[in-house]
Amino acid sequence: MAPTPILRARNMYKRYGTVQAVNNVSLDVYPGEVHALMGENGAGKSTMSKIITGIETPDAGTVELEGKRVVIDTPLTAIEHGISIVMQEFNAIPHLPVYENIFLGHKEMYKGGVVLDRRRAVRETRELLALFGMEEQIDPSSPLNTLSVAEQQIIEILKAVAYKSKIIFLDEPTASLTSKEVGMLFKVIRRLKAEGVAFVIISHRFNEIFEISDKITVLRDGLPVVEGEDMSSFDEQRLVRAMVGREITDFFGEQARGTAERRCMLKVERLCGRGGFLKDISFEAYSGEILGLSGLVGAGRSELVRCIFGADGYDSGRVLVEGRLLPKGSPRRAIRAGIGFATENRKEEGLFLNLAVLVNLVFAKTANRRGQLLPHRSEVRDTLDMIDRLGARVADFRLPARSLSGGNQQKVVLSKWLLTEPKILILDEPTRGIDILAKSEIYNLMRSLAARGMCIVIVSSELPEILGICDRVIVMKDGAIVGDMPVSGASEELIMSYASFGKAAQGRTNGCEGVGM
Amino acid sequence: MKAKAVLAAAGGRIKGIISNNPSECGVGLSTAALFVILCVVSPYFFTPRNMSNVVSQVAIIAILAIGETFVILTGGIDLSVGNTMGLCSMITAYTIMGSQSIAVGILCGILSGIAIGTVNGLLVGYARMPAFIVTMGMMSITRNADYLLCGGRSITGLPERFGTLTSASLVPGVPYYYIAILLLYMLMGWMLSNTKLGRYTYALGSNEQATRLCGVNVKFQRVIPYAISGLMSSLAGIILVSRFLACDPNYGAGNEMDAIAAVVIGGASLVGGKGTLIGTVIGVFLMGFIKNGLDIIGVSPYWQGVAVGTIIILAVVIERITSRKKG
Numbered sequence: 001m002a003p004t005p006i007l008r009a010r011n012m013y014k015r016y017g018t019v020q021a022v023n024n025v026s027l028d029v030y031p032g033e034v035h036a037l038m039g040e041n042g043a044g045k046s047t048m049s050k051i052i053t054g055i056e057t058p059d060a061g062t063v064e065l066e067g068k069r070v071v072i073d074t075p076l077t078a079i080e081h082g083i084s085i086v087m088q089e090f091n092a093i094p095h096l097p098v099y100e101n102i103f104l105g106h107k108e109m110y111k112g113g114v115v116l117d118r119r120r121a122v123r124e125t126r127e128l129l130a131l132f133g134m135e136e137q138i139d140p141s142s143p144l145n146t147l148s149v150a151e152q153q154i155i156e157i158l159k160a161v162a163y164k165s166k167i168i169f170l171d172e173p174t175a176s177l178t179s180k181e182v183g184m185l186f187k188v189i190r191r192l193k194a195e196g197v198a199f200v201i202i203s204h205r206f207n208e209i210f211e212i213s214d215k216i217t218v219l220r221d222g223l224p225v226v227e228g229e230d231m232s233s234f235d236e237q238r239l240v241r242a243m244v245g246r247e248i249t250d251f252f253g254e255q256a257r258g259t260a261e262r263r264c265m266l267k268v269e270r271l272c273g274r275g276g277f278l279k280d281i282s283f284e285a286y287s288g289e290i291l292g293l294s295g296l297v298g299a300g301r302s303e304l305v306r307c308i309f310g311a312d313g314y315d316s317g318r319v320l321v322e323g324r325l326l327p328k329g330s331p332r333r334a335i336r337a338g339i340g341f342a343t344e345n346r347k348e349e350g351l352f353l354n355l356a357v358l359v360n361l362v363f364a365k366t367a368n369r370r371g372q373l374l375p376h377r378s379e380v381r382d383t384l385d386m387i388d389r390l391g392a393r394v395a396d397f398r399l400p401a402r403s404l405s406g407g408n409q410q411k412v413v414l415s416k417w418l419l420t421e422p423k424i425l426i427l428d429e430p431t432r433g434i435d436i437l438a439k440s441e442i443y444n445l446m447r448s449l450a451a452r453g454m455c456i457v458i459v460s461s462e463l464p465e466i467l468g469i470c471d472r473v474i475v476m477k478d479g480a481i482v483g484d485m486p487v488s489g490a491s492e493e494l495i496m497s498y499a500s501f502g503k504a505a506q507g508r509t510n511g512c513e514g515v516g517m
Numbered sequence: 518m519k520a521k522a523v524l525a526a527a528g529g530r531i532k533g534i535i536s537n538n539p540s541e542c543g544v545g546l547s548t549a550a551l552f553v554i555l556c557v558v559s560p561y562f563f564t565p566r567n568m569s570n571v572v573s574q575v576a577i578i579a580i581l582a583i584g585e586t587f588v589i590l591t592g593g594i595d596l597s598v599g600n601t602m603g604l605c606s607m608i609t610a611y612t613i614m615g616s617q618s619i620a621v622g623i624l625c626g627i628l629s630g631i632a633i634g635t636v637n638g639l640l641v642g643y644a645r646m647p648a649f650i651v652t653m654g655m656m657s658i659t660r661n662a663d664y665l666l667c668g669g670r671s672i673t674g675l676p677e678r679f680g681t682l683t684s685a686s687l688v689p690g691v692p693y694y695y696i697a698i699l700l701l702y703m704l705m706g707w708m709l710s711n712t713k714l715g716r717y718t719y720a721l722g723s724n725e726q727a728t729r730l731c732g733v734n735v736k737f738q739r740v741i742p743y744a745i746s747g748l749m750s751s752l753a754g755i756i757l758v759s760r761f762l763a764c765d766p767n768y769g770a771g772n773e774m775d776a777i778a779a780v781v782i783g784g785a786s787l788v789g790g791k792g793t794l795i796g797t798v799i800g801v802f803l804m805g806f807i808k809n810g811l812d813i814i815g816v817s818p819y820w821q822g823v824a825v826g827t828i829i830i831l832a833v834v835i836e837r838i839t840s841r842k843k844g
Contacts, residue, residue, distance in 0.1 A: 309730075311729075311730055331729060331732050332733070332734070334732075335731070335732040336732070341730065343730065348724075348726060349724070349726040349727055349730055350730075351724065352719075352723040352724050352727060352790070353723070354723050354790050354791055355719060355720070355723050355790065359716065359719075359720075363716070363727075363728075363731050364731040364732065366713065366716070367713065367732055367733050368731075371713075373711060373713075374710075374711055374712060374713065374716060416731075
């Protein structure tokens with residue numbers, strides 16, 4: 001290994017609105033190493049790779065390549081400097097043949113700068129494929145969309161190789177691959193590694209990170225927690241603790257225990273759906289309880305709650321509300337049975353952005369009462385009540401909802417459902433993208449609702465939120481429930497290891513039951 | 518002092534109206550300005566004769582524009598209003614001649630209008646087809662059904678009594694049906710702001726997913742504006758036949774453009790969720806004044822078409838700019 005790093009990014013900063021996504025992070029990458037960039041959702045991994053590869057511009061920080069200061073302000077300059085990125089969403093043209101995709105940006109391959117030299121491109125593509133022993137498997141002339149996802153992923157990497165990249169960033173390269181395909185991909189990575197190409201890899205799959213990485217950097221809330229340490233000094237437990245181990249303050253307010261009476265409000269039995277993605281899901285939720293659904297992004301939590309509410313249909317299984325069967329696929333029946341549901345994307349599915357705040361607030365209540373006339377007087381009363389109760393900052397309830405800040409918009413969505421007087425309130429990422437104060441207010445509201453006997457189910461990607469607000473947590477992985485535990489017996493490490501491995505990490509079970517391991 | 522306070526209060530109120538309805542006020546002012554200009558430019562413009570001419574032209578479009586407003590508020594479009602009006606007028610004339618009963622004729626006209634609109638609505642709401650395509654198809658069907666029904670010839674000699682529907686007047690120059698149209702506007706405007714139907718109309722145009730997740734049957738609610746539009750087309754067709762006591766198979770051709778233009782000029786957004794009937798009625802009059810004004814100044818009808826087209830495009834541009842400002 002050469003003593004000087006090939007890439008030296010120093011003191012990088014990037015801010016989005018009020019969020020400091022990357023906060024004084026440095027990253028040294030040496031030739032021929034695989035460097036893991038780890039952290040929770042939203043820790044700043046993707047932002048870090050984007051500001052180094054020119055997709056986003058950093059607010060501050062310097063980048064040195066082989067000891068020389070460079071400014072990378074566009075993806076093209078990054079490529080010219082030998083830095084490529086392979087992202088989750090492919091940056092490719094599906095119906096064009098493989099060779100065209102590989103040489104898309106290569107001016108020297110175009111005759112007169114216009115027409116691609118087809119024979120040369122095919123030949124060089126075949127040579128590239130041969131390097132990795134894939135010339136039998138992939139025909140350079142077949143359209144990209146006829147290849148498997150793993151093969152397309154490898155083509156993306158070959159693209160980077162064709163640019164003679166010295167550093168390749170891989171953002172979740174294995175998210176949609178089977179383990180056999182991962183093996184294939186890793187073979188390619190090892191081969192390039194031997195030739196001195198460096199990789200920076202982002203992944204949620206711990207076992208793969210441990211298998212392929214040499215060094216590791218861990219980010220938490222945009223800050224570096226671990227900077228370029230040897231992977232060999234890490235084990236699963238240490239990694240999990242590094243990723244999540246923060247102090248939890250009393251930000252979540254008093255744990256106001258509700259009444260002793262615990263009735264089963266919501267019962268889900270053997271629910272399967274989304275073409276086999278949701279697998280045999282059963283659980284119960286009780287009155288006065290705040291139940292958290294945790295798991296990695298894509299684990300199926302949002303899909304599950306959408307099925308329960310009827311926003312989407314499902315294939316088999318039953319949903320019972322207070323013992324009565326809820327017909328599937330009908331939000332109307334769900335609302336009348338006493339369920340309220342705030343979706344994760346409030347702008348797309350929650351709000352009428354160009355309609356008055358009042359209309360947004362009272363819409364669900366009015367839509368589900370008898371009569372065709374709008375009850376203007378009680379609507380105004382309800383609106384003023386709710387604005388007051390939730391402390392929403394609304395200058396004039398006749399103004400359109402888009403005039404409100406994110407936190408106040410979320411309060412409007414919550415108010416809309418509270419006005420329907422639900423017995424079960426399902427909240428998908430209720431505090432995403434809102435400021436600390438509004439967050440805390442929403443937590444306190446949830447607590448007081450639960451204390452009065454409401455059954456609250458929240459989906460959250462933030463572990464501190466799950467641990468701070470919930471009474472019980474269910475962990476999902478790949479469309480199935482893998483853990484169900486009272487929050488008193490849970491820790492961030494425990495939830496993370498259920499979410500990542502589907503089981504508790506070695507030597508740390510804390511007496512919790514693990515289902516479906 | 519007191520007068521000053523009253524004036525200030527009035528000023529504040531007007532300010533409030535303007536800031537709450539900027540597009541309606543903008544179009545209203547343009548219309549008023551155009552009215553003044555035409556009065557100055559042509560001594561013939563503001564004469565009882567010409568005014569009654571303008572209003573009678575405007576009346577038909579005004580009715581079509583009600584239905585078009587409902588449809589556009591949901592984010593859809595109804596291209597078939599003109600030709601549906603043509604077919605309904607022909608059905609009315611035909612059944613009156615056949616049955617010798619005015620009531621039967623009117624009933625048949627109205628029912629066929631509602632039926633045509635409902636078919637449009639079912640295809641858009643339940644089959645989830647694009648409104649543009651559905652109503653364009655219906656536009657072709659109704660126009661040709663119109664020709665088929667009458668064999669391409671006009672129907673004339675309808676009973677005089679049918680004519681009293683539009684000729685009976687409160688005072689000379691103000692027939693009762695103008696007042697009926699005014700009442701229709703008030704009724705439909707009231708529905709938009711005071712009934713669930715009105716709220717769902719705006720909600721569908723603003724965010725269909727959110728509407729559905731609040732428990733509204735969005736498929737069914739999508740049908741209603743098209744049915745209303747069909748009903749309005751048939752009413753306009755009946756008035757047209759009553760006025761001329763004859764029915765020409767070309768009635769209504771191209772009127773969908775006038776109706777859509779009036780709605781858009783009135784400040785409605787083609788994306789849906791934004792617009793009012795007050796805006797629409799102002800838009801109808803603005804279009805009427807422009808056409809009539811260019812006529813009496815002696816501008817060729819071809820240039821009139823160019824002018825109207827330009828104004829429609831400008832209206833959409835202005836709507837885009839103002840809605841972008843609001844973020």
